[in-house]
Amino acid sequence: MIGGVHHPLLGIRTRSTVIAIGGITTLIGAGIADHLLRTSVVSDIAPPTVVVGFDVLSGAVIFAMGAVCLLGVGYGYRNGGPFLAAAVPLVPHVVLGVLLGDLRVDVDTTLSVAAAAAGAAVAFWRVERASGEESVHSLALGLVVALAVPGVWWTVSIGTTGAPHAYPGVVGAVLLLGLTVVSLVVVLGQSVGTQ
Amino acid sequence: MxxxxxxxxxxxxxxxxxxxxxxxxxxxxxEVGRQPRRTRPGESAALPDDDRPYALWQYRPTLRGNYARTLPINLVSPLEAANLADVRAVFRGAGWSAWPSEKVRYAWNPETAQYVTPQWTGAETRYGVGGRLHVRCWVLAGHLSIQAHVDTPPTPGHRIQSFEAARSAVEQLFAGAGWTVHPGRLAFDNEQAPDHDGSVTVLER
Incomplete structure (x- = not known):
């Protein structure tokens, strides 16, 4: 079962791969619990201690949804695995968006796509150093481009038409896309150099 | 090794x-502003809200079973020719998320002498990873009270970036939906840092 996740597109070390998959699953579960509790349990007559406990869960989910944008890059740098590095910020956002009927192109979606592109690009660099398999190379490159193109498009769109308060999100997306480009240039430069 | x-x-x-x-x-x-106002346990936090048809403040529950002020109400509407569904439609029409991920907050309802949760809450994005406009709406005695603010990105939690920018954005949304935004504001004396001046905007349809 665990051996099934041992693939360079998911990660170099199986243990880190399993931890990342567990983290994604936990965050999705916490996001669903956060929504269900808010819409069913929390009411005017709920005891304050219950409400404070709920606030703890809500605050943790909000923080984690932001943290995964950086953790995906960290995972890619440590463990390679472009597909899983992209999944860390993207899958919780998309799955929760679909399940809660709330998936739209907004600042959060743009940030998670930009973070997925950056994570995949950094992981691509890591995997290239570790294995350099041709099949992995093509798939990883395709994934990075497929994520970076909408990431750039939506960032430009929100940056030029969005409200002034969207500025921090746009800056974050620009930095993540910048990291994507730098990583790609380094990887492709190395590939040309070794041919 | x-x-x-x-x-x-x-x-x-x-x-x-x-x-x-x-x-x-x-x-x-x-969500508490930079200069939070809190009531001591046992002290009635609701007195200032009692003599108006609107809420003045948003409250959070405490572990001692009390409620403490957090953010000021900054937009209101008498809802004479509209209802909550119309209000909701304005935000939903702008693509906002309903019931985003957020902490549970209350307003004082003088009719029932009870702290009550919002009838509707909304935000530009569900989690506000890059910051967001965020509102909570209460209908008390047939009158609408809105708390609107701009959240910072969660570092590690959301903080208040601005009340004024949020009020201005909500005013524009309602004006765009055909509501009247009265130029004169009501004095609620609920000032709070970083930029709420204690007055509230009146929306009418």
Missing amino acids: GDDRTTRRQLLVGATGLGVGLVTAAVGDP
């Missing part, structure tokens, strides 16, 4: 950082 130990140490440092961040985000109360 040495590499394993280094990896383990780095994982431990990472996990510790994540844990500290989660606890700080969860335990902290980032």
Whole structure:
């Protein structure tokens, strides 16, 4: 079962791969619990201690949804695995968006796509150093481009038409896309150099 | 072997950082302004709200079973020719999320002498990873009270970036939907940092 996740597109070390998959699953579960509790349990007559406990869960989910944008890059740098590095910020956002009927192109979606592109690009660099398999190379490159193109498009769109308060999100997306480009240039430069 | 130990140490440092961040985000109360006003346990926080058809403040519950002020109400509407569904439609028409991920907050309802949760809440994005406009709406005695603010990105929790920018954005949304935004504001004397001047905007349809 665990051996099934041992693939360079998911990660170099199986243990880190399993931890990342567990983290994604936990965050999705916490996001669903956060929504269900808010819409069913929390009411005017709920005891304050219950409400404070709920606030703890809500605050943790909000923080984690932001943290995964950086953790995906960290995972890619440590463990390679472009597909899983992209999944860390993207899958919780998309799955929760679909399940809660709330998936739209907004600042959060743009940030998670930009973070997925950056994570995949950094992981691509890591995997290239570790294995350099041709099949992995093509798939990883395709994934990075497929994520970076909408990431750039939506960032430009929100940056030029969005409200002034969207500025921090746009800056974050620009930095993540910048990291994507730098990583790609380094990887492709190395590939040309070794041919 | 040495590499394993280094990896383990780095994982431990990472996990510790994540844990500290989660606890700080969860335990902290980032929605309180930079100069929070809190009522002491046992003190009635609701008195100033009693003589108006609107709420003045948003409250949070405390572990002692009391309620403490957090953010000021900054837009209201008498809802004479509209209802909550019309209000909701304005935000939903702008693509906002209904019931975003947020902390539970209350307003004082003088009719029932009870702290009550909002009838509707909305935000530009569900989690506000890049910051967001965020509102909570209460209908008390047939009158609408809105608390609107701009959240910062969660670092580790949301903080208040601006009340004024949020009020202005909500005014524009309602004006665009055909509502009247009265130029004269009502004095609620609920000033709060960073930029709420204690007055509220009146919306009417």
